[in-house]
Amino acid sequence: MYRVMLVEDDERLATLIIEYLQSYEFSVELVGRGDLALAHFQSSKPDLVVLDLMLPGLDGMVVARQIREQSKVPILILTAREDSYDEVSALEQGADDFVNKPVQPRILLARLRALVRRSLDTGSEPNTLDLDLLNFGQLRINKGDRVVHWHEQPVDLSNTEFKLLMILAESPGKVLSRDDILKKMRGIEFDGLDRSIDNLISRLRRRFDDQSSEKIKTVWGEGYLFSPSAWS
Numbered sequence: 373m374y375r376v377m378l379v380e381d382d383e384r385l386a387t388l389i390i391e392y393l394q395s396y397e398f399s400v401e402l403v404g405r406g407d408l409a410l411a412h413f414q415s416s417k418p419d420l421v422v423l424d425l426m427l428p429g430l431d432g433m434v435v436a437r438q439i440r441e442q443s444k445v446p447i448l449i450l451t452a453r454e455d456s457y458d459e460v461s462a463l464e465q466g467a468d469d470f471v472n473k474p475v476q477p478r479i480l481l482a483r484l485r486a487l488v489r490r491s492l493d494t495g496s497e498p499n500t501l502d503l504d505l506l507n508f509g510q511l512r513i514n515k516g517d518r519v520v521h522w523h524e525q526p527v528d529l530s531n532t533e534f535k536l537l538m539i540l541a542e543s544p545g546k547v548l549s550r551d552d553i554l555k556k557m558r559g560i561e562f563d564g565l566d567r568s569i570d571n572l573i574s575r576l577r578r579r580f581d582d583q584s585s586e587k588i589k590t591v592w593g594e595g596y597l598f599s600p601s602a603w604s
Contacts, residue, residue: 373544373600374488375507376400377418379409379435380450381427385473389422392477394601395545398484399508406430410438416507418445420484423467425451425458433465440466446487450475506541509603511580513541522580529579532557536572540588540598549595569596 374397380386381404390400398420403412407429413421421439425432436447448469449462459470468490469483506513512521518534520527529537539556540548550569557569573588573596580587580603589597 373397373399373506373508374420374484375416375418376420376422376484377403377409377413377416379403379406379421379423379427379432381405381424388477389480390601393481393484396481399544399600401509404428406432406435409435413439413445414442420487421445421447422450422480422484423447425449425453425462433461436462436465436467446491448480448483448487450480508541508544508600511541511603513538527579532572533576533579536569537576540596544598544600547591547594547597552595 376393376398378386378389378400380389380402383404386402386404390402393400401412401416401418403409406427409423409427409430423432423436427435432449432451436449439445439447446469447467448471449459449467450471450473451458452473454472462470468487471480471483506515510523514520515538520529520534520537535557536553539553553569573590577583577585577588582588587599587602589599591597
């Protein structure tokens with residue numbers, strides 16, 4: 373999953389973008405004001421930035437310049453402004469791409485994928501290419517250190533709880549059957565009677581305040597699904 377910081381004050385548009393991108397290989401965190409963008413960028417360290425220009429608090433041009441002064445992260449400007457001067461100015465401030473609204477979601481997806489490829493070609497790899505780190509909203513998992521943070525607080529997991537969380541988080545948006553999970557955890561097949569996975573799922577839900585089963589969903593008759601958009 374590549375982590376996108378979306379800086380956009382149009383809530384309806386932001387929701388559409390988030391839902392579409394998160395059905396692919398991107399997780400998205402929304403910032404609704406320009407004057408909050410830099411601090412959020414510094415704390416979350418996203419792999420890509422999608423930035424509106426007309427923002428409350430601080431103009432997007434200034435935000436682009438602030439981010440570029442600190443990082444080589446790819447920046448895509450998404451704006452209703454159509455003046456060619458704005459496009460030139462944005463690119464001079466350090467933006468990597470410029471897209472006018474309205475934009476079809478599949479076009480935005482293609483542009484972001486192109487930015488990822490370009491970053492790989494130039495050697496400035498996005499942060500999530502460090503495969504030891506997974507981020508979903510307020511959930512952060514460091515595989516190398518076996519450390520999990522939820523709302524910036526460490527979560528003390530047992531070895532089996534951590535292993536199950538990793539199995540689910542490495543397949544976001546995909547239904548995993550009990551058989552899939554048991555094979556990855558123990559190398560054995562599900563015999564139709566073993567309830568250990570169900571018990572572990574219940575323990576994980578309690579750890580992460582998931583009483584409504586929105587973060588780790590039960591798909592009846594199929595298995596469990598880790599929802600990448602529910603960890604806000």
